[in-house]
Amino acid sequence: MKAIELTAPRLDAFRAATVPTPDPQRGEVLIRLRAASLNFVDVAVASGKYPGSSFPLIPVVDGAGEIVGIGEGVSRLALNDRVIAHAKPRWIGGRPRPCEMTEMRGVTLPGSLAEYVALPANAVVPMPANLSFETAATLPIAATTAWNAMRSADVGPGSVVVLLGTGGVSIFALQLAKASGGTVIITSSSDEKLARAKALGADHLINYRTTPDWDAKVLELTNGLGADLIVETGGSATFARSLNAAAPGGTVFVIGFVTGTEATADLLPIIIKALKVLGNNTGSVSDLRDAARAIAAARIEPVIDKVFTQDQAAEAYAHMAAGGRHFGKLAFALEW
Ligand SMILES: NC(=O)c1ccc[n+]([C@@H]2O[C@H](COP(=O)([O-])OP(=O)(O)OC[C@H]3O[C@@H](n4cnc5c(N)ncnc54)[C@H](OP(=O)(O)O)[C@@H]3O)[C@@H](O)[C@H]2O)c1
Numbered sequence: 001m002k003a004i005e006l007t008a009p010r011l012d013a014f015r016a017a018t019v020p021t022p023d024p025q026r027g028e029v030l031i032r033l034r035a036a037s038l039n040f041v042d043v044a045v046a047s048g049k050y051p052g053s054s055f056p057l058i059p060v061v062d063g064a065g066e067i068v069g070i071g072e073g074v075s076r077l078a079l080n081d082r083v084i085a086h087a088k089p090r091w092i093g094g095r096p097r098p099c100e101m102t103e104m105r106g107v108t109l110p111g112s113l114a115e116y117v118a119l120p121a122n123a124v125v126p127m128p129a130n131l132s133f134e135t136a137a138t139l140p141i142a143a144t145t146a147w148n149a150m151r152s153a154d155v156g157p158g159s160v161v162v163l164l165g166t167g168g169v170s171i172f173a174l175q176l177a178k179a180s181g182g183t184v185i186i187t188s189s190s191d192e193k194l195a196r197a198k199a200l201g202a203d204h205l206i207n208y209r210t211t212p213d214w215d216a217k218v219l220e221l222t223n224g225l226g227a228d229l230i231v232e233t234g235g236s237a238t239f240a241r242s243l244n245a246a247a248p249g250g251t252v253f254v255i256g257f258v259t260g261t262e263a264t265a266d267l268l269p270i271i272i273k274a275l276k277v278l279g280n281n282t283g284s285v286s287d288l289r290d291a292a293r294a295i296a297a298a299r300i301e302p303v304i305d306k307v308f309t310q311d312q313a314a315e316a317y318a319h320m321a322a323g324g325r326h327f328g329k330l331a332f333a334l335e336w
Contacts, residue, residue, distance in 0.1 A: 002018060003115065011318060034133035037332065146175075230253065
């Protein structure tokens, strides 16, 4: 089959390759991949900043396609079913064992820039009927994580949710929070992106370039109370402010490191406000299934800023690595 390989942890080290087509084993399905989507983690892998990969590697975690082969013992899925390939195919549900966390498509396992992938049948999720292959391919990492964030804080009518930046996770979190009845405060470096977030339902907009103390603004907007949930995508530059912006008993959902992984913070806000500071590592197949069901039920249309072909992999990675150029997701339409 045809594939794109990443030959070294460098943002320009892509090459077109022909590799053996996988054979679906017992309990597996063969998926013809039709679309993929890019995440910050893909850039981290291609920059040598994420552990576990060996090269050459078929890159890109997220993908969607249709079933074209069925291994022995698979009864729940049929040929031509349109499915989403989960990022961590061994983590089916519940509390994960270490190998279920670390085994990840596009990182330690073949990823989505290929014609085909064979996966355990219980690691794929039916595509919501309202989605295209491109929009469905944006769900495995970003939508699952945003969904887990909503559940971590029981977001519902009256909840105040703070989102940092307008990348893939934040925009899914915006859509899910609004579908749940929450009030959304979103930050961005760009007024134009804030206007796009407003069009998607964001209630309050903060430009973190012109208002660097955005945490004080969150407190002002909430009459001094703070937010019930902060989806902490920023890392080093934002973590301490996220603690400050949280309401008593609130949740700081720690997932991202766009500004780095090291942070210094005062522990007193965590103690005095009895905060929940929760880590998250994407999620299980079961979490993706729930996220997909919510997206279908709420008729959420994933937001794709730009679609590339697989031959434009270096361009797509550079676009994301530049930071701040996109709104929502970047996707690949796979046309071999
Ligand atoms: N642990 C997990 O489960 C998990 C899952 C998914 C993602 N993540 C992580 O979460 C982070 C976001 O992922 P993503 O896919 O949404 O990334 P993304 O699409 O690349 O979005 C990153 C966004 O961060 C914003 N940003 C940059 N500097 C900022 C700052 N100082 N303050 C606030 N926002 C800032 C920018 O928004 P503007 O352009 O609007 O300024 C940018 O668009 C990444 O670190 C990723 O690895 C973790």
